[in-house]
Amino acid sequence: xxxxxxxxxxxxxxxxxxxxxxxxxxxxxxxxxxxxxxxxxxxxxxxxxxxxxxxxxxxxxxxxxxxxxxxxxxxxxxxxxxxxxxxxxxxxxxxxxxxxxxxxxxxxxxxxxxxxxxxxxxxxxxxxxxxxxxxxxxxxxxxxxxxxxxxxxxxxxxxxxxxxxxxxxxxxxxxxxxxxxxxxxxxxxxxxxxxxxxxxxxxxxxxxxxxxxxxx
Numbered sequence: 001x002x003x004x005x006x007x008x009x010x011x012x013x014x015x016x017x018x019x020x021x022x023x024x025x026x027x028x029x030x031x032x033x034x035x036x037x038x039x040x041x042x043x044x045x046x047x048x049x050x051x052x053x054x055x056x057x058x059x060x061x062x063x064x065x066x067x068x069x070x071x072x073x074x075x076x077x078x079x080x081x082x083x084x085x086x087x088x089x090x091x092x093x094x095x096x097x098x099x100x101x102x103x104x105x106x107x108x109x110x111x112x113x114x115x116x117x118x119x120x121x122x123x124x125x126x127x128x129x130x131x132x133x134x135x136x137x138x139x140x141x142x143x144x145x146x147x148x149x150x151x152x153x154x155x156x157x158x159x160x161x162x163x164x165x166x167x168x169x170x171x172x173x174x175x176x177x178x179x180x181x182x183x184x185x186x187x188x189x190x191x192x193x194x195x196x197x198x199x200x201x202x203x204x205x206x207x208x209x210x211x212x213x214x215x216x
Contacts, residue, residue, distance in 0.1 A: 001026060001080040001211070002105060004087075006181075007113030008174045009167070010120040011196045012203065016113065017082050019204050027076050031085030034071045035059075043070055065095045072099065088177050090184045110185040111207050115196035117171055125164040128156040 001024055007013045017028040035053065038046025045066040052059045059067075068086055071077070087093040100106050115123075126139040132154025137143075147156050160166065185191040194206040 001082075002100065002108045003080070003082045003211070004107050004110040004185075005082055005084040005113070006110060006178065007084075007196060008115065008117075008120055008171055008178075010123040011113040011115045012200065013084050013113060015200060016204055016207060017084060020082050020207070023208075024080065024082075026080040026082060028082045028084070029071060029077075031064075031088075034067055034086070038067045038070060043067075045070060061089065061091055061095075065092060065099075068096070069099050087181065090180050093181060093184050107185075107190060109211055110191045111210055112182065112191065112193045113196040113203065113207075114193050117175075119197065120171055121164060121167050124162055124167045125158075127162050128158055130154040130156055 003020070005013050005017055005020075020026075021028045035046070035049055039050045039053075040046075045063055048063050049059050049067055052063070064086065072081065087096050097106065123138070128137050128139060129135070130137075130149035130152065133149060133152045135149055135151050137149075137156065144150060145153075148154070149156055161170070182191060192210040194203055194210060196203060198206065
């Protein structure tokens, strides 16, 4: 199974990816994972990517595509993978199709977890993190002591990139680059969407239902 999992920040991709990994025994590969591995192993492309990342610049498409190629060539991906965070543009999607075709493979299904923007803002901007143990909570959680971690008593704080104005900018950028990508996969007949407002179990069941024959 070669699955591309899409969805904006806060849609629950990580939760669903973990369950899919457990069910299908294939790796979940995010863009962050790919870059960290390439940089840690010191591959030529990883070193190139590191220069851009440390300078706070966008990594060029050709470097991103090369790093992804290196990751997908590893043995754990031979039976399939769950990919998220890549591709981000139609050019990257075409490059992914080409690199998979070289080994007579292709993306089986593209699943998008759809959640309204206002709900995404509520989910992300409401997150609080413990400065001591790193546990994550939401402001809707019932705290025995407001502002304190129920596990260790550490101070809870809001990360800078979880502030509402930053969240809205991130979501705006995501939806801008997603529109042409969705159109690209719709034309291929591989795109499907599930309702991310349902319960975690319902979302998972919907994803399994959309996978169809690629479960084999």
